[in-house]
Amino acid sequence: MTEQEILAGLGEIVEEIAGVPAVEVSPAKSFVDDLDIDSLAMVEIAVAAQDKFGVEIPDDQLKDLTTVQDVVNFVAKNTEGS
């Protein structure tokens, strides 16, 4: 899965859960500061991302995924070779 595909999939998730247009979900954006996503919605996004990309995001690592690029990197790293 390419980073672009992950970004597109993440954009769909964010739009579905938080109502933020997928086109605004760009790599440098912070979920909290730029996309106005609260912590509970962030947990929902993480749950949806785990289902969509087939990865496990441990609770203690979720707090470190603050930007869109962070999530893209995490998914890319944990789906390598799949």
Next chain:
Amino acid sequence: MTQRETVVVTGLGATTPLGGDVASTWAGMLAGRSGVRRIEESWVDDLPVKIAAPAAADPVEVVGRVQARRMDRCEQLALVAAREAWASAGSPALDPERLGVAVTSGIGGIGSTLAAYDTLKEKGWSRISPFTVPMLMPNGSAGWISMEINARAGAHTWSARARPGPRRSATRWT
């Protein structure tokens, strides 16, 4: 001796099997219409009863898709009716500390309860939505409505078995 108290109704709101608001519901009643219909969805295939009276209007259309994701259907319906009632009363500007909400529910978000149990069995605890509890709790509707109209004096629910409303064995949720 029974103590009698005066209650003043200042606004009406409804979303029912006859219509998505008071006017359409009232018009349907006057026309003698029934909200009961045959259910065609597959989930009734194994049930002996194939009729029901579902809400005429989809509350998601009114509440909005994003907010509706965080609400059980019973909460969505309650909020739709409460919004209409509040608007009908003129959306008065009141002291939030003197404004309270009392909304009953027979059981709360049963759909969310069952869905969460399915998720738990099929996908495990880590896939349970963080909104599961506020979606299933019987006082969820009162909570949503109190946030909507900024009522800070209290959000109360009385629930007694399958009959909403104050009863001798009622449980009060706050």
